[in-house]
Amino acid sequence: MKVDWLIVGAGFTGSTLAERLATQMNKKILVVDKRDHIGGNAYDEHNTDGILTHLYGPHIFHTNSEKIWHYLSQFTSWRSYHHHVLAVVDGKEIPLPFNLNSLQEVFPAGLANVLENALISEFGYGKKVPILELQKSSNEHLRFLADFVYNKVFLNYTRKQWGLRPEELDASVTGRVPIYISRDDRYFQDKYQGLPEFGYTRMFKNMLSHKNIKTMLNTDYKEIIDEVQFEGMVYTGPIDAFFDHRFGNLPYRSLEFKTISENKPRIQKAGTVNYPNDYDYTRITEQTILTGQESGKTTLIVEYPQAYVPQVNEPYYPIPREENRILLEQYLEEARKLKEKVIFAGRLADYKYYNMDQACGRALSIFDEILKEEKNGSH
Ligand code: FAD
Ligand code: UDP
Numbered sequence: 001m002k003v004d005w006l007i008v009g010a011g012f013t014g015s016t017l018a019e020r021l022a023t024q025m026n027k028k029i030l031v032v033d034k035r036d037h038i039g040g041n042a043y044d045e046h047n048t049d050g051i052l053t054h055l056y057g058p059h060i061f062h063t064n065s066e067k068i069w070h071y072l073s074q075f076t077s078w079r080s081y082h083h084h085v086l087a088v089v090d091g092k093e094i095p096l097p098f099n100l101n102s103l104q105e106v107f108p109a110g111l112a113n114v115l116e117n118a119l120i121s122e123f124g125y126g127k128k129v130p131i132l133e134l135q136k137s138s139n140e141h142l143r144f145l146a147d148f149v150y151n152k153v154f155l156n157y158t159r160k161q162w163g164l165r166p167e168e169l170d171a172s173v174t175g176r177v178p179i180y181i182s183r184d185d186r187y188f189q190d191k192y193q194g195l196p197e198f199g200y201t202r203m204f205k206n207m208l209s210h211k212n213i214k215t216m217l218n219t220d221y222k223e224i225i226d227e228v229q230f231e232g233m234v235y236t237g238p239i240d241a242f243f244d245h246r247f248g249n250l251p252y253r254s255l256e257f258k259t260i261s262e263n264k265p266r267i268q269k270a271g272t273v274n275y276p277n278d279y280d281y282t283r284i285t286e287q288t289i290l291t292g293q294e295s296g297k298t299t300l301i302v303e304y305p306q307a308y309v310p311q312v313n314e315p316y317y318p319i320p321r322e323e324n325r326i327l328l329e330q331y332l333e334e335a336r337k338l339k340e341k342v343i344f345a346g347r348l349a350d351y352k353y354y355n356m357d358q359a360c361g362r363a364l365s366i367f368d369e370i371l372k373e374e375k376n377g378s379h
Pocket of ligand 2: 087096153154155157158161173174175176177274276
């Protein structure tokens, strides 16, 4: 078989590049994925109760990028959805990210007001402050607050999720859920938020429907690579697996998902409830709150974090910390030495904690580069 590009992985990264290269440059593409479906970790399907379920954990789309939103809007319409998360702290469900409303719920009014005023005068209303930064405050009220939030919200959740303490990871990890000096209870404040109206899988089908794109599922690219001739390759799997783990395994974090179906219309008060201090799972998400389906039945997904073991479970998260970056650098060096044209991209190949919009944005910028190179080459 002869194609212009072999694309390994049919997730956001691979599908965006396949779509762009096929429709904008008339390239012939073979997309290969070892799973039995397209969409990567954003894949969804209807379960036996007819509830649209995210097989690899809850996926809420959010972005500030007009470019990315408009790009994906060619392949889907959107259900407007603003995600809310509650965290169980001392038996109470409080809004997350921890904000001024959370503050009022966990402390008596007098103390809450003192802490609220201290936050506003130190950082300003509307500011977002990562927990590891708040801990460094010189104001003793704020250090008291930081200790409380660190111990009740971050420490045990992070230990469960990563097997590490917050300070053993890059600050950007806990910085994803900063203390928010605001009364806005939404989990994200991005300009564009929602879920594909008919699901992610339908959107991916539309992206990959071009006549120049062939999709081969249930296939590890290593099984077919010798039978395909191609000019370039995009690889979106784990970068260490590409090089047969020659410098050792790059650590990823995995999860086990347990699905619960109930004959009730709704169970939770918010799309997701986090359990920082209780149980072995980190959070429970109610799918019908995300999709808005009203059928009298509901489905919940419970997430149990685990170490990643190649061939045994899935590598869901890169683990952002210095020692892993050093190992990653060795693999990146190997990638630079390759004689063949191979582009490494995506959450697993870049080893970066991308959200969906970032994976799509990265693929769009790679496409711009390829287009530029081709234009320069042809002059
Ligand atoms: P992937 O989706 O991982 O796709 C890579 C594909 O490559 C996979 O399908 C894999 O099977 C395939 N592959 C790997 N190796 C091979 C091989 N050797 N041969 C053939 N195929 C191969 N982002 C958000 O924006 N909002 C959210 O709410 C959100 N929630 C998330 C919840 C969880 C539990 C997880 C794990 C992630 C979440 N994300 C969320 C992140 C989102 O899943 C990623 O940003 C996105 O899926 C990355 O796309 P990708 O194409 O880079 O990688
Ligand atoms: N986090 C936490 N407690 C919470 C929520 C988040 O400690 O209740 C920390 C934890 O380290 C987590 C990180 O913040 O891994 C990022 O959270 P996010 O909800 O963005 O994780 P994701 O949705 O990517 O799994």
